[in-house]
Amino acid sequence: MKRREFIRIGSVAGAGAAALGGLTTRWYDLYADPIHDPETDGDTIVPSFCELCFWKCGILAHVKDGRVTKIRGNPKDPLSNGMLCPRGAGGTGLLYDPDRLKQPMLRRAKRGGQEFQEVSWDDALNEVARNFERIKTEWGPGALALFLHGYGGNWMKHLFKAYGSPNIAAPSYAQCRGPREVGFSLTFGSGIYSPEVTDMQHSRCLVLIGSHLGENMHNTQVQEFSEAVRNRADLIVVDPRFSVAASKARYWLPIKPGTDLALLLSWMHVIIGEGLYDREYLTQYAMGLEQLTEHVKPYSPEWAYPRTGLDPELIRQTARVMAAARPATLIHPGRHVTWYGNDTQRSRAIAILNALMGSWGRRGGFYIPSQVTLPPYPYPAYEKNGTEVADRPEPSQYPLADEVLAQGICDATIPGGLRSESRIKGWMVYGSNLPTSLPNPQQTYRAIEQLEFLVTVDVLPAEIVGWSDVVLPEATYLERCDELLNPYYRQPYVAVRQPAVEPMYGSKPGWWIARELANRLGLENFFPWKDSVEYAKTRLTAAGYDCDVLQRDGVVLGKPEPIYFEEGAPAEFYTDSGKIELYSPQLASLGFDPMPTWHQEDVEDPPSGYYRLLFGRAPTHTFGRTTNNRLLSEVHAENAVWVNATVARQWGLKNGERIYLQNQDGVRSTFSAPVKVTERIHPDAVYMVHGYGRTAKGLRFAYGKGIDDAELVTRYKTDPIMGGTGMNVNFVTFVRDGAAETTAEEATAEEATAEETAGGTTAGEAAARQGGSEADAIDGSASTALSAGGRQG
Amino acid sequence: MSGKRYAMAVDTRTCVGCSACVIACKTENAVPRGFARDWITTETNGTFPSLQMVIRSERCNHCENAPCVTSCPTGASHYGPGGIVLVNKAKCTGCKACIASCPYGARFVDPASGTVDKCTFCVHRVEHGVATTACQDVCPTSSIVFGDLNDPNSEIAEALRTRPSETLLPEAGTEPRHYFLR
Structure with a gap:
């Protein structure tokens, strides 16, 4: 269709019609044109902070007739400044996700068999407490480990410290920002x-x-x-x-x-x-x-x-x-x-x-940040029981790790993993989908098989949930209170998370779950408050802040301190020398390069026909946590494999064609994804957005959409200094459906034209034509898949 | 008529194409699942490693010479307050003449009502005391400018005066009131 031509003709015809149009409009205009109001403004507006990612932006949840209609940024909040990212704006997609965990469940069949029975909270909590007690008696408190991600995890952290286990690990350290x-x-x-x-x-x-x-x-x-x-x-x-x-x-x-x-x-x-x-x-x-x-x-x-x-x-x-x-x-x-x-x-x-x-x-x-002085809740001191962290064979290994290594806790669960014996017997996993966050998921599943007990606290039925013995459904961030937020920032402030609506189904807030478990474990001294509001009020009152203002505004600001040296911020460096250490005597004394040094052997070239697997983010998603969010996934429903246009030509890969990836260890992706043929990627690498290719069937929307990069990360290089797991060391090749393996050489025979020199436009057009969500995912970067999306010119 | 001439400009220099505008619009306007009133377009040109890319947050262009208004046989598509192009659901028969005539692909049929739907420049807000559209309000890069072109002191008038800008398909003669700042 020669679209442009049509438009030109159309506009000429339009000019004629305009004269007539005045008449017809007036004839129809016997009644006024009403301005339609979608009526999404709330009857009440609840200030809180977001949990779609872990940045913790201040939000205003609009509530009408008991439902959250929309979420806006809180203009008083120093992190959001009244603006939000798409995820924050799409929080209702999590709250009203039909796949949410609704009731506590106990495993019925073999672990991983995904068969569960709904039980009462009492039965579920008793079962958890019984296992926690048993593990403590048989193996000591250190045999129970907590994995966590997300702000609600603070209650569980407190529970574990009271219980006596130091094995509290967040993959956000050794798998992310630790180095x-x-x-x-x-x-x-x-x-x-x-x-x-x-x-x-x-x-x-x-x-x-x-x-x-x-x-x-x-x-x-x-x-x-x-x-x-x-x-x-x-x-x-x-x-x-x-x-x-x-x-x-x-x-x-x-x-x-x-x-x-x-x-x-x-x-x-x-x-x-x-x-x-x-x-x-x-x-x-x-x-x-x-x-x-x-x-x-x-x-x-x-x-x-x-x-x-x-x-x-x-x-x-x-x-x-x-x-x-x-x-x-x-x-x-x-x-x-x-x-x-x-x-x-x-x-x-x-x-x-x-x-x-x-x-x-x-x-x-x-800048030099500061924090509001907010005394901790006057809890009794945690008992010192001498239990050592089990995340590495010897403390001398990874000497500068300053948090627990999550992959180490996983390895310490497997006999022969870190030591000859297994030191960890039970896990609680809070909001952290380990098979997609730790490298080498096969190792994670091996560890899970060895466990005596696994309990998950989560909102959605992620992969890890399917392997649990007990599943505890947590209320979402829009339905619960949490620990007060008191970050180090340029503007010190305290923010509060408060429920916009009552917890749906049988879900419960994390503070309640932790306190109920503590009560069953004889640790009630550590949870002396009635609820999280009383907890927060105790701390705020002690610091001299007005709770009512915080509840009304969502934030209270502290006194700003100088943030630059030139303004009077203290120029203090907490190194051994008290100076900025360009040369590190500490690294030298530990046997590491005192200054960064190039080691050619650190960089491996991809084998012929293989490409380095790189992964990143789409703006609408927080890894796998949001890919089931139907509202957000309207924009990015599936990931695509970015392939350099020249490489694609060599392989005869066409834009939008579905392929599987296979890595250097012969591991093939469970699902396929469309190829995005693009000039926007180095010929040595392929790229995809992390968090897709979900295998948990309970995630009915995200299941099977796209490729999970994590399952191809079977290799990793551990940072000798602090134990971080370098994961960009895997190489993948392309496998067409049904084909055993195709080599680049075989594929070059057919010289296909790269259709997509115009990046997203092609994808956008495809999306507009199809009116569906698939083709657009080819442009993993931006253009939307929605039906009104895309000029067809 | 309010004597206003509403217009929007998207700063393509700062827009990162995150789609916050899309999601905020969907929740503000209760847009049905699978449809959107605004969307992101990216245009890439060149070959690795000499590349340029433009990212745009797009929506109805609220044209001054709107083909959808002239092609509408019932007068449902009309110029509302401040020149905002609107659809009166009571008059719309869902015939889709406007969808065919819109060169920007901005319109769709709401499956619930059977009537045509599209961006309204959040007329329910901007004509009732809220100065911003939902997409503008949420935008984390502050890339969306909206206001009254007839007010020389408005942010939009200022932006169009001081920055080079373009419209989409100017050759279509639609005279869009949606601009893209370069």
Whole structure:
């Protein structure tokens, strides 16, 4: 159809019709045109904070006739500033998810057989308490482990500390941001925390290394990122993928995956070699510049070129751009940084580069956060029972891990996993779907098979829930109170989570579940309050804050402290030397490189016909936690496999064609996904959004949609410094349905045209034509799949 | 008529295409499942590694010369307050002439009512004391500007005066009141 031609004709005809139109309209206009009001404003508006991801934005839940109609940002909240990401706006999709866990359940058949029986809360809690008691008696309290993610997990953490187990692990550490915290602590004596202490909104130069802000939607970060773009800050994006952020950048460095450290060292070479660093700042605050100067001499841009594939002049130029904007130059530390197993050293390199820019403690770099003084609840002290954390064979291994390693707890469950005997016998898993968050899911399932007892507390029937002995359905964040939020931030504040509606079905809030278990375990001393409101009031009153104001506004602000050195924030560095450590004596004494060093053997090239598997986020999703959210999944219902257009031609892969992926260990994806043929990805890599390809049948919407990258992550490289699991070390190849294996060589015979040089437009058109949700997922990045979506021009 | 001329502009420099506008619109306007009144389009040009990409949050263009209004046989599609193009559900027969005539693919049939639905510039808000549309309100990158073009001091008038902008398919002669800032 020659659409444009039609339109042109149409508009000529339209001009004629317009004259007539006046008449007809008037004839019909005997009655007024009513303005239709969808009436989604609430009768009541409840301030709270979000849990669709873990950023904890302040929200206003509109409630009408007992239902949450819509969720807006709370303008008084310093994190949301009245704005939300799509997930926050789509929270009703979780609250009203028809697949929610509705009643407590006990396993009926063999573990993993997915057969359950609904029981009363009393029966379920008694069963949990009986097993907790038994494990403590037979094996000691340390044999029970807690995995958790999400703010409600604080109640369970408290329960476990009271019970006496130190084995409390969150995959958000060793599978996510851990190396960053350690790398920055080694350098500046402080970590980055969450929300990140980055002052992006004031940066004059912003460097993102693999960080895909705009696709990763931590609200305030994206707000500040857009502010930097609006202010025309020089944006430098290092990514093998032309990310959304890269599309906004002045410089995109399409680096060969796995070689970021070479680039960072080369940048240091230029900055030190040309004397572009902040001499005064380093003299005042840092130690080790002489050693670093010697150390980076060999790492010239010409040295980096064959490793990174980046033009030496581009490396030089970007180094100078960074230096020109200092100290308002922020080399962003990223968040999910467990990539290659050398991640602490890469994070160290980022920290050192920031030190050379003088950006720590400076406007446009890193601010110094503060917190409201809020005394803890006066609980009795936890009993010290001498139980050691079981996440590693010897404490000397991964010496700088400052949180428990989740994969280590998993391994310690398997005889022969970490030690000859199994040390962990029971798990409680709170809101953390371990088969998709820990690497190598087969290992996780092996551990689960060894367990004497597994209880999950969750909202949705995720994979881990299907393997449980007892399932406890928690109320969603819109139906419950939680621990008070008191973050370290540029503006200190306290926020409250409060229920917008009553818990649906038989679900219960986490605080109630934890307290009921404590009562059954003889730990009632640790839960002396009636409910979470009484708990919160006790703490707030002790701190001199007005509970009514907090309940009304959702937040109370504390007194702002200076956040930059130049404003009087204390220039204190909690390292051994009390200085910024460019050279780390601590790493040297532990036998590690005291300064980040390139080791060629750390980077493996993909075998012929294989591509490095990279994964990331879609803005509408928080990994697998939201892919069953029908409202959010209207935009991104399925992931796609991004394949470079040239590679796709070699394989004869067509845009939208469904394929399976198979990794270097012969593991094939359970489901298929459409190929997105695109120029936006490095030919060495394929990319997909994490959280799809769900195998839990109870997730009736998300089940079987797309490919789960986690099941292809059978290999990982453990960071020797802190035990993080580098997961970007897997390679995959393409398998067509039914075909055993096709090689790239065989596939080249047919030279297919890459249909999609115009990126999302093609996908958008396909979506518009089909009016369905499938084709659009080909454009995993942006365009929507909705029926009105997409101009067909 | 209110003497206003409503318009919207999306800043393509800052828009990241996150779809918060889509979700907020859906909940604000109780848009039926499987449909949306606004959507994200991305256009990529070039070959690796020389690429450009434009991201747009799109919706009804509220054209001044709207083919949907002229093609509507019942007068259901009409210019409402401030020139907002609206559909009077009481007059709409669901004949889809407007859907065929809209070059922007902005319209769909609401399966519940059988009438045509689309973006209203949140007329129920902006004509009743709320200054913002839902998509504008939620936008975490503050990329959506909305207001009265007839008010020279409005943010939208200011943005269009000071920034280069474009409309979609200007050759269609529809005179959109939806702009994209470059």
